[in-house]
Amino acid sequence: MTTSDVVVVGAGAAGLFCAGLIGQGGRRVMALDHAQLLGEKIRISGGGRCNFTNRHCSPVNFLSLNPDFVRGPLARYGPDDFTALVTSHRIAFHEKHRGQLFCDGSATQIVEMLRREASAGGVDLQHPVSVHSVSPSQLGWRLLTTLGAIETKVLVVATGGLPIPAIGASRWGVDLASNLGLPVTPVQPGLVPLSFTAASEGWLSLHAGVALEAMVGAGQPESAYGEGRFQEDLLITHKGLSGPAILQASSFWQPGEPIRIDWLGGRNFDELISESRHGRLPVEAVLADLLPQRLAHGFSGALALSGRRWAELSKADRLRVRGALTQWEARPAGTLGWKKAEVMLGGLDTRALESRTMAVRGQPNLFFIGETVDVTGHLGGHNFQWAWASAFVCAQAILSAH
Ligand SMILES: Cc1cc2nc3c(=O)[nH]c(=O)nc-3n(C[C@H](O)[C@H](O)[C@H](O)COP(=O)(O)OP(=O)(O)OC[C@H]3O[C@@H](n4cnc5c(N)ncnc54)[C@H](O)[C@@H]3O)c2cc1C
Numbered sequence: 001m002t003t004s005d006v007v008v009v010g011a012g013a014a015g016l017f018c019a020g021l022i023g024q025g026g027r028r029v030m031a032l033d034h035a036q037l038l039g040e041k042i043r044i045s046g047g048g049r050c051n052f053t054n055r056h057c058s059p060v061n062f063l064s065l066n067p068d069f070v071r072g073p074l075a076r077y078g079p080d081d082f083t084a085l086v087t088s089h090r091i092a093f094h095e096k097h098r099g100q101l102f103c104d105g106s107a108t109q110i111v112e113m114l115r116r117e118a119s120a121g122g123v124d125l126q127h128p129v130s131v132h133s134v135s136p137s138q139l140g141w142r143l144l145t146t147l148g149a150i151e152t153k154v155l156v157v158a159t160g161g162l163p164i165p166a167i168g169a170s171r172w173g174v175d176l177a178s179n180l181g182l183p184v185t186p187v188q189p190g191l192v193p194l195s196f197t198a199a200s201e202g203w204l205s206l207h208a209g210v211a212l213e214a215m216v217g218a219g220q221p222e223s224a225y226g227e228g229r230f231q232e233d234l235l236i237t238h239k240g241l242s243g244p245a246i247l248q249a250s251s252f253w254q255p256g257e258p259i260r261i262d263w264l265g266g267r268n269f270d271e272l273i274s275e276s277r278h279g280r281l282p283v284e285a286v287l288a289d290l291l292p293q294r295l296a297h298g299f300s301g302a303l304a305l306s307g308r309r310w311a312e313l314s315k316a317d318r319l320r321v322r323g324a325l326t327q328w329e330a331r332p333a334g335t336l337g338w339k340k341a342e343v344m345l346g347g348l349d350t351r352a353l354e355s356r357t358m359a360v361r362g363q364p365n366l367f368f369i370g371e372t373v374d375v376t377g378h379l380g381g382h383n384f385q386w387a388w389a390s391a392f393v394c395a396q397a398i399l400s401a402h
Contacts, residue, residue, distance in 0.1 A: 004030045004124070006398060007143060007152040009131055010173065011038055013387035014370030015158030016114040016125075021395035023121020027402070030152070031118065032145065033127040035168035039111035041160070044167070045384070050107030052086065053079040053388070054381035055099035061382040063225040063251055064375045065185050069350040070386065073358070077392035079385055089113045100380045134176060140365045154365045154402050156394060161344025161371035162187060169338070173372035174347055182360065183349035185374045189341030190251040193242035194259065194332035201330045207298045208238045212291065215262035216245040219252030225345070228252035231265055236295070240332060248379050250335060251345060258329040263291060263299075269322045279311040283321070286310045290325065299324060343383055348373045357397030358390050364401060367394045 008019045011033035019031040042050055054061070057079050062070045083101065086093060091113060092104040103109050118125055126147060133144045140153040159173035178184050196204055217229040228249055235243035241259075249259055264272070269290075278286045283305040287296035300306045303324055305317065313321070335341070348368045352361055358373075360366045369390040377383040 001149050001151060002030070002147065003139065003151045004028050005152065005402065006030070006154040006156060007032065007141070007150060008156040008158055009033075009143075010157065010159035010370070010372075011118075011125060011127065012158065012160050012370070013039075013042055013114075013384055014160075014391040015156065016118055017388055018156055018158060018369060018391035018395050019123045019125070020114065020117035020121045021392065022398055023118065023123040025121075025395065025399035027398065028124075029121065030124040030126060030150065032129045032131060032143075032147075032150075033125075033168075034130050034170070036128050037167075038125075038127060039108075039114065040167040041164065041169075042111050042114075042384075043107050044164075045107055046102050046381075048107055049102040049105075050110045051096070051100045051102050051381040051384070052093070052110055053082050053101050053385045055079050055083075055095065055101060057099070057377075057382050057385045061378045061380075062375055062386065063190075063345065063377075064350060065224060066350045066374070069353070069355045070375055070389075072355040073389040073393045074385070076396075077389040079381075081392070082385065082388045085117075086110070086113065089116070098380060131172070154367070154398055156367040156369060156398075157372055158368075158370050158391070159372055161347065162338050163189065163341040163344060165338060173368065177348040177352075177368065177372075180360075180366075182352045185346040185349050187344050187346040189335050189338050189343075190345040190376050191247040191342035191379055192250045192335040192337070192340055193237065193240060194246055194250055194253065195240040195334050195336060196330070197333040203298055203302050204236055204240065205238050207236045207294045210236045210292050210295050211243065212263070212295070213265040214245055215266050216249040217252075217260040218249040218257065219254070220257075223252065223254060223257075225252055234261070239336065244379055247342065251343070251376060251378075253332065253335075255334065256331065258331050261328040261330075262326045263295070263328060264325055269326050273310075275311075279309075281310055282306075283308050283310055283313070287321070287325075342379070343376050344371055345376050346374050347371065350374050356393065357401075358394040359397060367398070369394045 005027040006029040008031045011031040141155040143150045214234040219227040230248035232245035284300040
């Protein structure tokens with residue numbers, strides 16, 4: 001029988017960081033992970049450069065059924081705190097776009113940094129290890145694992161979300177919460193490309209590869225996570241739509257609902273059209289002044305206006321063109337699912353947790369951190385910032401109370 005002060009299950013971003021902090025505070029801590037290779041999600045993040053935080057990260061960048069929950073953890077451990085840690089490890093980084101901080105070199109530098117921090121805390125890091133069961137014990141919790149039985153005073157669950165099952169994602173944390181009788185909000189893929197079928201806007205796939213800046217909206221004010229609108233790059237693919245604007249909006253989208261696209265990215269259609277310049281041109285050429293040429297071709301076909309001159313169009317047809325370009329609505333067939341999602345929406349309902357500590361209410365020796373809980377960040381470093389902030393407040397709580 002092995003005993004420990006603290007066992008952290010899941011040694012990804014949140015778990016490894018949390019274990020290091022607890023170990024450096026002088027507690028005996030074991031971190032267990034079922035993956036052969038640690039930190040794989042960090043390694044593939046940010047296109048291999050890890051967008052490890054966002055300088056402007058604030059509560060407005062998160063979706064949760066309990067939106068105020070993130071305030072405390074983010075206030076206590078913000079982007080500057082993690083950036084200071086990265087700097088202290090002499091990892092060079094740069095700001096790419098709207099506060100997003102990326103490693104100059106490679107994402108593996110963040111994995112190595114977390115490993116060094118864990119090692120400085122004497123963390124007993126064990127992997128691959130499977131945890132078969134968790135039950136209350138006299139000390140706190142008893143885990144039956146492929147390493148044998150482990151008894152611990154405190155259990156921290158940091159097994160992340162469901163995206164990318166091929167590199168170790170599992171439902172373990174969410175299922176444990178349910179088995180312990182804790183409330184779980186519905187889970188679904190977030191920050192994920194959206195698919196269209198031949199029956200729904202099939203013409204889009206003919207323009208795969210076209211990219212442009214657009215304004216994309218999804219959700220409704222009364223939806224679970226409200227409404228989101230994002231002006232960023234959009235990419236047409238063979239399967240549907242992708243790119244940052246679509247990924248962001250996908251977190252607000254529910255099956256069966258439409259998404260709304262302003263293909264002009266907020267530019268004023270009426271101001272862009274000049275009768276003297278465009279009047280004698282075919283519709284396709286007019287649209288090519290506003291959109292990438294291939295997309296202009298697609299729209300004039302989809303609107304059945306190919307070959308017509310702009311000056312010949314009726315007022316109704318002109319309004320139809322303006323509507324299609326600035327208030328395009330279409331119903332995606334679905335998302336590309338967990339294999340392509342960057343995050344999980346939903347998870348352990350945060351109303352069951354103390355936001356000051358990440359402990360389960362009424363159970364001061366059980367903590368859930370990171371993506372397993374119903375907190376999902378926008379694209380741009382916010383999800384890692386949540387992993388660091390939730391891990392930090394959890395570690396501080398354990399060090400002060402246990
Ligand atoms: C392709 C991709 C790119 C991304 N890029 C970014 C980015 O640039 N910036 C950003 O902010 N966010 C990014 N994210 C999101 C970010 O990676 C996650 O939000 C973050 O890793 C969550 O941290 P976590 O510790 O909760 O979970 P994870 O980092 O996923 O760690 C969970 C750990 O638990 C382990 N585990 C799971 N199940 C079990 C089990 N049953 N037993 C034992 N161990 C288990 C896993 O092996 C893993 O090591 C990206 C995600 C993806 C998929």
